[in-house]
Amino acid sequence: MESPFEILGVDPDADDADIVDAYRDRVKEVHPDQGGSVHEFRMVQTAYERIEAGYQPGDPVPDPDPAAGPEPAADDEADEPAEEPAEPPEPDGLRVEYLDYEAIVDQGWSLDDPDLFEAAADADLDEATYGEFYAAEDQPLLEAAEDNDLHWPFACRGGACTNCAVAVVDGEMPSPASHVLPPELFDKGIRLSCISAPVSDDMQVVFNMKHLPEVGELLLPASRFEQARSSE
Template sequence: MSSPFEVLGVEPDADEATIVRAYRRRVKETHPDQGGSAREFQAVKEAYERIRAGDVDSEPAADDDKPAARRAESAGGGSRDSTSGGAQDSTENRENADRSDTPASGPDADRDAATTSRVEFVNHAVLDDHGWALDDEDLFEKAADADLAPEDHGAFEVEPGESLLEAAERHGFAWPFSCRGGACANCAVLLREGELSQPADHILPEELIEENIRLSCNGEPLTDELQVVYNVKHLPRLESLRLPPGPFEFSRTD
């Protein structure tokens, strides 16, 4: 069986930056949208997680007891139903993900886990049309006064245990995504207020986390109120983390 380093194509003494670059390259190469397979994609994710955890000597736990379809979903494979099925399928995907979340901060960090969260959103695609900028302090006030289409500005509630992307889909919004596993930035959002969890096996570098970029596919609200700008995948600093549009992505044409 190949070692985690062999799976990523790096030497055992590779530094962290080299490992991260190799991981980003390999998840793109093995992604089912790009001609890879669910098994290869999952193997790359598991190899990266083992290297990060320092678990490079022991054998990975066998997952032959999981149904094949379930393993494929956890690797980002499978089709997307643009109505209700996509959100239901992604719930199973999320159950297989690493649930080791980024610690919350702020007054709402210890909120009741059974509490719903309210998310107000703005579509990044409309900013240029109105001469707005991401760092405008009154961005959401401007959006509220601009009579935007429902998909460009609005609000919805996220249920406990539900990712931001799942909640958007449940409410009928077609937000961008590709892998649904934290391995690309197609589903990225910018947090303006509140906090969103981020499982440990995501692809975002620390500098983007510090800039309040999060992934909607596996991030769950940690605060009662959030304001997010979605569809930010075309920001230049996210270019290298995007996957080309595939059969699993359904988003507004920019």
């Protein structure tokens, strides 16, 4: 049976900072929204809590099956109150829940549907189409997506086209004054992910908005910029 250190993927002599970093990485990997399972998610949480409570290599590892119930207390400890496990740290940054506009079209959904993201969560979509990640403060949304191994469309990366456009369904994402979006698109919540950064703790955005007709009028050929970047 794996020890808490093995579950988090760290050495027993790792320092507190490395353990917290490993916990955050594993939580993202096994989160049900990222293709993991509730069982794996709880195992990671429990492993971190046991390490925080002082687990050492060689200590007995309890049955991870929740149905097994807690271990009985020893006679000399029966009257002692149980220590509360340390609360696992929340992932750093601003939570971004995302959905591909193509999925909205394919599923016959509407961008204005108030239950859009609830429907997406129940639709068994792949991670590239629907999921969540955390963006650092002041980090452009496109950059945050790429840091999480997502491949969203873009071209100029400077606010001069709409290839990277997203629709902000919930939350706030201000935009610099210099961009090509006309007022009517900006008022509808369209933002350019290459130059706009989330400021709300929880965001819901639809990416791949280049397929929206009004947005498509301001597209640029992506290949021109990709070739330029590859030659640098």
